[in-house]
Every structure is written in C-alpha cells, then in structure tokens.
Amino acid sequence: MRDKGQVTIFVIIAIILLISFSVIFYLMLPDDSDVGIVTGDIETVDEELEVYVRDCLTRVTDEAMDIVRLQGGYINFPQGIVTKIIDSNVSIVNGRVLNQFGKIQVPYYLVNDQISIPSLSLTESQIESFVNERLLECIDNFSPFEREDYIFTFESPKSNVSLTDVVLVDLKFPIVAQKDDFQYIQDEFFIELPIDYREMHRKATRLTLDEFLGGYLELHEKKLISLYAYAGGEKGDYDLPPFSWSEFGFDCESVSWDKDEVKDKLKIIYKENYPLLRIGRLNNTRYIADNSFSENLYDGMIIDLLAKDMDTHLDIIYDDKWDLDFFDVQPSSGKTIEPDGYEFSGIPFLPEMCDYTYNFKYTYRHPVLFDMWDDNNDKYFRSSSSGKFKYNFFLESHLCGNRVKDCGDVNPNVEVIEEFLKEYGSTSSICSNNNNSGFITFNVGDENNQSLNDVFVKYYCGDVVHDCDIGLTDIDGELKIKLPYCQNGIATFSKRDYHDSQRVVSVTNDIGMQYSITMMKKKDFNYSVNLIKIKDYAEAFYLTNAFTKPTCSGESPESILGSIYKTPPKKTDTVFINLINAKNPTTTSLIYSELGSLPSTLQLGPGDYILDSTYVGMTKIDPVTKAGQKISLNQNGSGPYTGPFPLGQVSMDVDFEMEELVNTNHIEFNLLVDHLSDEVLDVDIIGEELINEDGEIDINIKIPENSDLTEDCVNPEKTVSVKVPKEFYERHLNPILSRK
Known part of the structure; x- marks a missing residue:
C-alpha cells in the first residue's frame, strides 16, 4: 500500500507540471505572427x-x-x-570641445553702439x-x-x-x-x-543694457584718465593729457604728447586697472590697500548693477594686445597733442607770463571681456571639459570726444532694449510715455518769472548714470512727461545763453508731480581782488576774541576786519584765479592786476565751485647767512632776489546763489596770502610755515601792551600762539557780490 501511494503522488506532481508548462507555452504564442513583442519589460x-x-x-x-x-x-x-578670437585653455576645433590651449570665438553683445x-x-x-x-x-x-x-x-x-x-x-x-x-x-x-544658464544670460543682458544706457565702462575709464592725468611739473612716465587743467606761471615751458605714446600708455593702464572695476554684491574679492586713500579709490570702482548673488563671480578684462580703434585726442596738431597757450607780455612792468590750458577730448573704441561663472553650476561635472562653466561675452567701450557713446547719432536700439527689459521683467530706464509714473510737469522760467520755451531737458537716474533726452519745453515753458521709478534722479535743463539748471526728481509712485525751475541768463560781472595777510588776520582774530568783541581800544570787530583787506600794494602784482565748477569739469581762469585784467569781465552761473588762487608779487627777497654761508634765491647764489615771487596760494570751496547773482554785477574775491610784496622779506621769512597740515593758521604774534582781552586789557607786550581753524577763516574769504 505504501508503494502504491508514493506512485500516486509522483503522478499528481507530473500532471501539475505538465499543465503549468502548457499554460506558459500558450501565453507565449503570438496572436498573428511568429515574433514575440517586448515593450520594455525585459x-x-x-x-x-x-x-x-x-x-x-x-x-x-x-x-x-x-x-x-x-x-x-x-x-x-x-x-x-561681430566676434573676437581670444586665447583659451579650452578650445573649439571643428565644432568639438578640446581640453587644450587654443582659440575661441567670443561675440560682442554691444558693438558699434548696437545691442x-x-x-x-x-x-x-x-x-x-x-x-x-x-x-x-x-x-x-x-x-x-x-x-x-x-x-x-x-x-x-x-x-x-x-x-x-x-x-x-x-x-x-x-x-x-x-x-x-x-x-x-x-x-x-x-x-x-543642473546648469542655470538662464540666470547667467539674464545677468549678461542686464550688464549689457546698463552699459548701453549708462556707460559704466567709459565712466571707469574716465576715472582712470583723471587719476593718471598730468597735473603740472615734469611729465611722468604714465601722465596722460588731462580733461581739464590750467597752469599759470613765469615758466613758459609746456608739456606735449605724441598720440601713439598716449595710446600705448592707455592700453597698459587699462590692462592693469580694469580688474579694479567690480560689480557690487557679487562674489568679488575686495581689494585691500595699505592706506585709506587707495582703499577709498578701490571702493569707488565698485558699481551696483545686479541683485545680491554671492555664488556669482565676474572678471572684467582688457588685454593690451587689443587695439584702441579710431583713437584720437583733440585738440592736436597732426600726431602732437599740446595745450592752448597764451603769453602775456603786453602789460607794462609785468614780466612775461604764460597761461596753458590742457583741455583734451578722447575718442576711441575697444573691446572689454566679461568672464562670468557660478559656484552652483560648477558642482556639476561635465563630460566635455573639466574647467569652470565660464560664460564669455564682449562689450565695446566707446568714448566720442569724452562723451559716452554719444556722437550725435539717433539711438536705434530703443525697441530692442524694451524687448529685453520686458522679457526680464525690469523697469525701463528709457524715458517714454510707457513708464509707470504719473505725469511729471516741469515749468521752466527765467529769473524774472518769464516762461522759457525750447529748454532741453535730460534725466539721469541710478548708481551708474542712466540718461535720456525727454524733450523741449513748449511756448509756455512747460514739459509734461512720464518717468521711470527712481529715487533721487536728476533732471537737467539747458538753453542757449542761459546757465544750466538741475533739480532732484524722485519718482516712487504713480502720483503726478509738478516742478518749477528757474534758469539764469548769462551776464558779465566785473571783479576785483583783496588780499588778507595771514599775520594781520591772526592778530585781528586774537584782539577781538574771534571777532566777537571790540578791541581794548574800542574798535569794533567789523572795523578791524575791514582794515586788513588790502588791494595788491604794487601795480605789477598779479593774482591768478581758477574757478572750477564742481558739477561740470570746466574752468574759468582770471588774471588780475591793477595794470589790467584778463578777461576784463567774467560770466558766472549759480553753483558750487573750487576756487584756486595764486598771488605773485614783484618783491625783493634778501639772502640770509647760515653756518657762515650765504643763502640766496638768485641762481648765482649771492645778492638779493628781485622779481616776481609767489607770496600766497589758496584752494577752497565757494558757492554762488542765483538770488545773489541776479541782483549784482560785481564780484570781490578775498584771498589769504602769506606776505605782501611791499614787506621787507628774506629767505627765512618766506620759508616760514604759517598754515599747518590740518589747514589751521598756526603762528606766533606780538601783542601790544594793554591790548589782551583775556587779561582785561592790562598786559605787557608779549608773544602769543594763535590757531585759527580753516572752517572759521574761510568764512571771511567768501567772494562778496555787490552792485556797482
């Protein structure tokens, strides 16, 4: 019975296996062909x-x-x-990327003033x-x-x-x-x-538009030209023709340049200094200097264009192998760049003097390479190259007679720019009626409240200047326009025969605003010069307790102050004055003498100025004896020097208000000087330091008997030390406007 049961079990297992194989074979049969179809499950x-x-x-x-x-x-x-071929440690050959040194072709995003x-x-x-x-x-x-x-x-x-x-x-x-x-x-x-190319493209587009609209590359270069500009004396190895510089003196030797020389200097200067131009709020290494001047200089080359992104790096590069196309500096004579010079020898008793004006305008075009990468993109290992994912493009810098991309041509890029700005959701800096503000109304009139038509209005906005021409005022002196949102933008107003005017205009909402602008018509001013001797001023300061009390003899502060204002004591004395407009780099130069002045009148508009003055007196300076040796100013080393000598120099800030200028016609300049030409002078006296490093008057003076207010006017004759802060004495040096 046991054997028969075992056979039965084996038979049952065999039947089950046979059925299973039959089912599998059936399922594997095709419906209508001899080929099995696999849809991805194998x-x-x-x-x-x-x-x-x-x-x-x-x-x-x-x-x-x-x-x-x-x-x-x-x-x-x-x-x-338009492209430029440059060297690269990764090359492209026949459309293939090779990890070897070679050449790559990089496009211009901005060239010939076209985007x-x-x-x-x-x-x-x-x-x-x-x-x-x-x-x-x-x-x-x-x-x-x-x-x-x-x-x-x-x-x-x-x-x-x-x-x-x-x-x-x-x-x-x-x-x-x-x-x-x-x-x-x-x-x-x-x-x-994991490569965010779109964000890199967005940044590149923003940098291109800001360069087109504001010219931050050209502004950087103009800073560099100003830093390396010639400023008197012997010409240095890297001195450049300055935008604006005037030099008066008896040394009639001027400085000149060759155009090729200037071009080569600029290329070296740009190569060395372009890395200092950095875009703020990116991952830029801050330049650390060993002194505060250089530190401030470097920080002044950071411009704020993009949103904060510390993962993004940007190198801005100029290579001196790249040319400065269409290079020119004017005025010039052929390839020689030299200043305008004037010799003054027709004034009686006045020695020959020279006035050199170095006002030069640069014109050129050249490429600037932008090399950008992002740390996040570099976390991805690419199979085609092992370097950083650096994104390259060129922008062209273009100065045209010192103007940024402005040769008087019509801007053909407005629609292109608007499309880019629309794509990236940015507010346009182009002034048009498509901006989001309410209507801004400018009403422009003259000093007599008469409307001024055809006043040309421009608008500037941003850390890098975005400027646009927004139109002319109508017959009623009105211009109505919509402007882009901007905090502390500046509107400028210009008209022939009138001084330019400016107004800060902040647009932060869609509410309309109205501004009244007054422009002053240009007119001629007569002028004169007073000299104030430092020792006389210090004595008056002490005897009146800083011009707050009468002297011990009863003289009022106003009277004693008025008594120390002197005209140049000799008719042959000469005063040179430069008035430099703080907002517009132009210089008004004057030469004043009792024998005649050049020019005879001046035109001056309202605004802030830097006043530089030099007083040259026709004087006699005696020699001195030190350690048994005579010291003389004469070239032969003996005898008194007789002739012109600078006896005082002053540089200070001054401002002229429109209300004062409108109702006056005469300007009285008051200049602080070390000495007057009629004094008895020697080599020791003219070598005294009367103003210290902080700009303070810092001298010892003799006080007469019974004249010291601090001792109730009971004192012997004595010597006291007097210090007068620069901020204090400059109040008495401000030009005086009057009607004569």
Missing part, C-alpha cells in the same frame, strides 16, 4: 539601451553647453554677428540642432550591441531643449531593437543638467 535590453542613449545624450548636451558658454550663447554664429544679444530661444534652437546631429555620431549605429546579435532600426532624433534654472532635454528618438524572437521598442528619452 531588463537585459531595456536598461542597457536606456543607459546607452542617455549617456550619449548627456555627452552631446554637455558639449553643446560648453560651446554655448564659451561662445556667449552661440554654437554657430549667424551672419552679421546684439542672442535670445534664449535662439540658443535653445542651436543646442537642439547640435544634439540632433551629434547624437547619431555618438550612437554609432549601436555598435556595442552588434556582438549580441541585435538588429536596430531607428528614426532621426528630434530634441526639445528648455533653458530654465536647469537644462532640460526631451528627446524623441524611436528605436526598435530585435533579436531572435524578441523586440524592444523605445521612443522617448529625457535628461536634466
């Missing part, structure tokens, strides 16, 4: 092909993105795009074309699978690329892989690269 085919295609797709996309970042958004340059930035859609389209073409090369007819006896059929790939905060590639690539009785079908692949 791992040995599915995963290997998926990995193979995705790997190729990643490789060609990596390479496309490398070409795009090296070539500023382009894989192939459309006709008309040319590739749109994101153009870049996406070029990446798609590159991927579609290069993917088939990488796939290589699926050659690794040939030894497995797979037979492949496939259609042409079609990619769709989206550049957002990542690079998205959606690939339509129908593939059929067949082996024996099995078939694998796949038609879509997808990859995502």
Whole structure:
C-alpha cells in the first residue's frame, strides 16, 4: 500500500507540471505572427539601451553647453554677428570641445553702439540642432550591441531643449531593437543638467543694457584718465593729457604728447586697472590697500548693477594686445597733442607770463571681456571639459570726444532694449510715455518769472548714470512727461545763453508731480581782488576774541576786519584765479592786476565751485647767512632776489546763489596770502610755515601792551600762539557780490 501511494503522488506532481508548462507555452504564442513583442519589460535590453542613449545624450548636451558658454550663447554664429578670437585653455576645433590651449570665438553683445544679444530661444534652437546631429555620431549605429546579435532600426532624433534654472532635454528618438524572437521598442528619452544658464544670460543682458544706457565702462575709464592725468611739473612716465587743467606761471615751458605714446600708455593702464572695476554684491574679492586713500579709490570702482548673488563671480578684462580703434585726442596738431597757450607780455612792468590750458577730448573704441561663472553650476561635472562653466561675452567701450557713446547719432536700439527689459521683467530706464509714473510737469522760467520755451531737458537716474533726452519745453515753458521709478534722479535743463539748471526728481509712485525751475541768463560781472595777510588776520582774530568783541581800544570787530583787506600794494602784482565748477569739469581762469585784467569781465552761473588762487608779487627777497654761508634765491647764489615771487596760494570751496547773482554785477574775491610784496622779506621769512597740515593758521604774534582781552586789557607786550581753524577763516574769504 505504501508503494502504491508514493506512485500516486509522483503522478499528481507530473500532471501539475505538465499543465503549468502548457499554460506558459500558450501565453507565449503570438496572436498573428511568429515574433514575440517586448515593450520594455525585459531588463537585459531595456536598461542597457536606456543607459546607452542617455549617456550619449548627456555627452552631446554637455558639449553643446560648453560651446554655448564659451561662445556667449552661440554654437554657430549667424551672419552679421561681430566676434573676437581670444586665447583659451579650452578650445573649439571643428565644432568639438578640446581640453587644450587654443582659440575661441567670443561675440560682442554691444558693438558699434548696437545691442546684439542672442535670445534664449535662439540658443535653445542651436543646442537642439547640435544634439540632433551629434547624437547619431555618438550612437554609432549601436555598435556595442552588434556582438549580441541585435538588429536596430531607428528614426532621426528630434530634441526639445528648455533653458530654465536647469537644462532640460526631451528627446524623441524611436528605436526598435530585435533579436531572435524578441523586440524592444523605445521612443522617448529625457535628461536634466543642473546648469542655470538662464540666470547667467539674464545677468549678461542686464550688464549689457546698463552699459548701453549708462556707460559704466567709459565712466571707469574716465576715472582712470583723471587719476593718471598730468597735473603740472615734469611729465611722468604714465601722465596722460588731462580733461581739464590750467597752469599759470613765469615758466613758459609746456608739456606735449605724441598720440601713439598716449595710446600705448592707455592700453597698459587699462590692462592693469580694469580688474579694479567690480560689480557690487557679487562674489568679488575686495581689494585691500595699505592706506585709506587707495582703499577709498578701490571702493569707488565698485558699481551696483545686479541683485545680491554671492555664488556669482565676474572678471572684467582688457588685454593690451587689443587695439584702441579710431583713437584720437583733440585738440592736436597732426600726431602732437599740446595745450592752448597764451603769453602775456603786453602789460607794462609785468614780466612775461604764460597761461596753458590742457583741455583734451578722447575718442576711441575697444573691446572689454566679461568672464562670468557660478559656484552652483560648477558642482556639476561635465563630460566635455573639466574647467569652470565660464560664460564669455564682449562689450565695446566707446568714448566720442569724452562723451559716452554719444556722437550725435539717433539711438536705434530703443525697441530692442524694451524687448529685453520686458522679457526680464525690469523697469525701463528709457524715458517714454510707457513708464509707470504719473505725469511729471516741469515749468521752466527765467529769473524774472518769464516762461522759457525750447529748454532741453535730460534725466539721469541710478548708481551708474542712466540718461535720456525727454524733450523741449513748449511756448509756455512747460514739459509734461512720464518717468521711470527712481529715487533721487536728476533732471537737467539747458538753453542757449542761459546757465544750466538741475533739480532732484524722485519718482516712487504713480502720483503726478509738478516742478518749477528757474534758469539764469548769462551776464558779465566785473571783479576785483583783496588780499588778507595771514599775520594781520591772526592778530585781528586774537584782539577781538574771534571777532566777537571790540578791541581794548574800542574798535569794533567789523572795523578791524575791514582794515586788513588790502588791494595788491604794487601795480605789477598779479593774482591768478581758477574757478572750477564742481558739477561740470570746466574752468574759468582770471588774471588780475591793477595794470589790467584778463578777461576784463567774467560770466558766472549759480553753483558750487573750487576756487584756486595764486598771488605773485614783484618783491625783493634778501639772502640770509647760515653756518657762515650765504643763502640766496638768485641762481648765482649771492645778492638779493628781485622779481616776481609767489607770496600766497589758496584752494577752497565757494558757492554762488542765483538770488545773489541776479541782483549784482560785481564780484570781490578775498584771498589769504602769506606776505605782501611791499614787506621787507628774506629767505627765512618766506620759508616760514604759517598754515599747518590740518589747514589751521598756526603762528606766533606780538601783542601790544594793554591790548589782551583775556587779561582785561592790562598786559605787557608779549608773544602769543594763535590757531585759527580753516572752517572759521574761510568764512571771511567768501567772494562778496555787490552792485556797482
């Protein structure tokens, strides 16, 4: 019975196995053909092909993105795009990225005052074309699978690329892989690269628009030219022709330059100093200097254009191998740059003097390379290159007679700029009726409240100057316009025969505002000069307790102060005055003498000025004897010096109010001097330091008997030390306006 039971169990198991195999065989039979269809569930085919295609797709996309970042958004340059070839440690040869030193082609985003930035859609389209073409090369007819006896059929790939905060590639690539009785079908692949190209493109666009609108490159260069500008004396190795400089004196030797010399100097200066130009709130290394002057100088070269992003780095580069195209400096004679000079020898008893005016205007164009990268993008390891994901583009700097991109041409870029600003959601800095403010109304009149028509109005806004011409006033002196939102913008008003005027205009909402502007008509002023000897001023200061009390003899502070204002004691004495407009780098130069003045009158508008003056007296300076040796100012080393000698120099800030200028016609300049020409002077006396390093009058004076208010006017003759702060004595030096 046991044997018979065991046989029965084996029979049952055999039947179950037979049924199972029959079911499996049935399920494997095709409906209407002899070939089995596999739709991706067989791992040995599915995963290997998926990995193979995705790997190729990643490789060609990596390479496309490398070409795009090296070539500023382009894989192939459309006709008309201006580019420049530069050296690079990664090169592009026949459309392939090579990790070796070579050349790359970088586009201008701004050239010939034209904006040319590739749109994101153009870049996406070029990446798609590159991927579609290069993917088939990488796939290589699926050659690794040939030894497995797979037979492949496939259609042409079609990619769709989206550049957002990542690079998205959606690939339509129908593939059929067949082996024996099995078939694998796949038609879509997808990859995502962690590269935020869109943000880099946005920053590059913003930098380009700000350069076009405000010219921060040119403003940086004008700072550098001013820093290296000639400022008197012998010409230094890197001294440049200045924008504005005047030099008076008896030394009639001037300084000149050769244009090629200036061009070569500028190229070296720009190469060394362009790295100092930094965009604020990015990951820039702050330049640390060993003194506060240099520190402030470096900090003054930081400009605020972009939102804070400490992951972004930016290098701004000029290479002295790049030329300064159309280079010119005017005025000039051929290739020689020299100042305008005037010799004054026709005034009786006055020795020959010279006035040299160095007012030069620069014109040139040159490329500036922007090299930008982001730390987050560099966390992704690209298969095509191992360096940082640096994004390159050029902007062209253009000075035209010292004007920023302004040669009088009409701006053809308005619509282009508005499109870019619209794309990135930025507020336009272009003044037009499309701005969001309410109507801003300017009513412009003269000093007599008469309306002024045809007044030209410009508007400036921003850390880097954004300027635009917003129109002319009508017959009623009115201009109505909408302006972009701006805190502390500046409107300027200009009209022939009138002094320019300015007004701070803040636009922070859509509420309209109205401004009344007064412009002063230019007119001639007569002028005269008073000299105040430092020792006389210090004595009057002490005897009146800082001009607050009468002297011990009963003389009022006003009387004693008036008594120390002196005209130049000799008719041959000469005073040189420069008035430098603080907001407009122009200089009004005067030469004053009792024998005649040049010019005889001056035109002066309201505003803040720097007053520089030098008093030259016709005097006699005796020699002194020290250690048994006579010291003389004569070239032969003996005898008294007789002739012109500078006896006082002053530099101070002054301001002229319109209300004062309108009702006056005479300006009286008051100058502090060390000595007067009729004094008995020697070498020791003229060598005394009367003003210390802090600008204070700091001297010892003799006080007569019974004249010291601090001792109730009972004192012997004595010597006291007197200090007068600069801020105090400058109040008595301000020019006096009057009607005569």
